[in-house]
Amino acid sequence: MSRTKQYDRYQGNPFxxxxxxxxxxxxxxxxxxxxxxxxxxxxxxxxxxxxxxxAALEVKRISTLSLYICTxxxxxxxxxxxxxxxxxxxxxxxxxxxDVAKIKQILGRLKGISEQIKKIEKEELKKLKETTHPQQxxxxxxxxxxxxxxxxxxxxxxxxxxxxxxxxxKTIPDFDMTIPSVVVAGAPNVGKSSLVRSISTGKPEIGExxxxxxxxxxxxxNLFFTMAxxxxxxxxxxxxxxxxxxxxxxxxxxIKYISDIIxxxxxxxxxxxxxxxxxxxxxxxxxTNFPQxxxxxxxxxxxxxxxxxxxxxxxxxxxxxxxSTKENKNIDLxxxxxxxxxxHIWKTHSKFKDQSKIEISEEYLEQIDNEELEYEDIDYNx
Numbered sequence: 001m002s003r004t005k006q007y008d009r010y011q012g013n014p015f016x017x018x019x020x021x022x023x024x025x026x027x028x029x030x031x032x033x034x035x036x037x038x039x040x041x042x043x044x045x046x047x048x049x050x051x052x053x054x055a056a057l058e059v060k061r062i063s064t065l066s067l068y069i070c071t072x073x074x075x076x077x078x079x080x081x082x083x084x085x086x087x088x089x090x091x092x093x094x095x096x097x098x099d100v101a102k103i104k105q106i107l108g109r110l111k112g113i114s115e116q117i118k119k120i121e122k123e124e125l126k127k128l129k130e131t132t133h134p135q136q137x138x139x140x141x142x143x144x145x146x147x148x149x150x151x152x153x154x155x156x157x158x159x160x161x162x163x164x165x166x167x168x169x170k171t172i173p174d175f176d177m178t179i180p181s182v183v184v185a186g187a188p189n190v191g192k193s194s195l196v197r198s199i200s201t202g203k204p205e206i207g208e209x210x211x212x213x214x215x216x217x218x219x220x221x222n223l224f225f226t227m228a229x230x231x232x233x234x235x236x237x238x239x240x241x242x243x244x245x246x247x248x249x250x251x252x253x254x255i256k257y258i259s260d261i262i263x264x265x266x267x268x269x270x271x272x273x274x275x276x277x278x279x280x281x282x283x284x285x286x287x288t289n290f291p292q293x294x295x296x297x298x299x300x301x302x303x304x305x306x307x308x309x310x311x312x313x314x315x316x317x318x319x320x321x322x323x324s325t326k327e328n329k330n331i332d333l334x335x336x337x338x339x340x341x342x343x344h345i346w347k348t349h350s351k352f353k354d355q356s357k358i359e360i361s362e363e364y365l366e367q368i369d370n371e372e373l374e375y376e377d378i379d380y381n382x
Contacts, residue, residue, distance in 0.1 A: 182262075283317070
């Protein structure tokens with residue numbers, strides 16, 4: 001039976017479901033401890049001889065160790081997300097932190113080790129049926145232990161790799177497919193984080209140095225009938241894709257897979273990290289690669305510019321808005337158009353059709369109107 005290719009629209013980051021992955025040394029240590037703690041329990045049937053009791057005990061020890069190791073390996077396999085079922089956003093970012101093909105191979109190898117251990121268990125238990133001599137049964141148990149440990153140790157590097165990739169992948173924020181996403185992009189230190197803080201619930205770090213934002217940060221903006229995800233992304237430099245680092249690749253993946261609207265910020269102030277022509281190259285790259293996504297071009301840091309510099313930048317970048325996140329200048333004009341565009345996309349885009357069909361009663365709309373009138377009547381000068 002083939003697995004479904006559909007991913008859960010509401011699942012969020014699938015790596016958050018991955019629990020603690022024990023390293024190989026811990027698996028073996030815990031397994032040997034459990035096996036050593038096994039005790040023989042006399043059943044009500046005929047009394048067994050001392051040799052038979054020892055042989056039965058060795059059987060339980062081998063089976064206990066085998067069961068524990070296989071359970072741990074299969075637990076890792078079962079809780080790890082199936083790559084085929086993940087949203088492309090998470091697959092892409094997983095590929096930034098690690099090798100998706102390698103992850104599949106590792107999970108396959110762990111499954112193979114589990115099956116081999118079960119096979120070895122059967123072989124060694126078969127040997128125990130042929131003798132009850134204490135020295136022989138002890139040797140059989142030691143042989144089984146050694147073969148188990150040898151197999152599991154082969155997975156040491158693989159499990160360490162899964163631990164490392166999962167730890168990084170868990171930092172990817174939850175993405176809700178049911179609401180529009182606004183990706184704020186641009187060169188390093190153009191004010192993306194400051195804008196996200198101004199227009200959403202997101203609280204990214206703000207610094208006066210390039211690449212302050214080293215990971216994707218989601219904020220939310222509440223609208224009348226819905227909300228939008230406002231995404232702060234790391235800065236992108238003007239260079240070939242193959243030369244971009246892990247920080248930049250996160251931005252590329254975010255723009256590629258989840259952007260419904262892109263806000264591109266520009267900076268021509270004295271401390272701009274890229275020259276204007278380099279920032280135009282970034283804009284052209286985004287326009288070329290994502291022609292279907294609406295783009296809002298915004299000039300930031302106008303508090304540091306003269307009127308002439310602002311006019312030259314407006315002409316060069318063909319910006320729709322000129323703002324200052326530091327002085328909160330013209331942010332309201334930007335958010336007004338942004339909100340209108342978000343609602344338009346929410347109403348017209350096929351992927352939001354289930355949410356946009358929600359009907360609001362006339363009584364509720366009338367109630368909202370009355371509340372707004374009451375607020376307008378308040379004298380704030382009292």
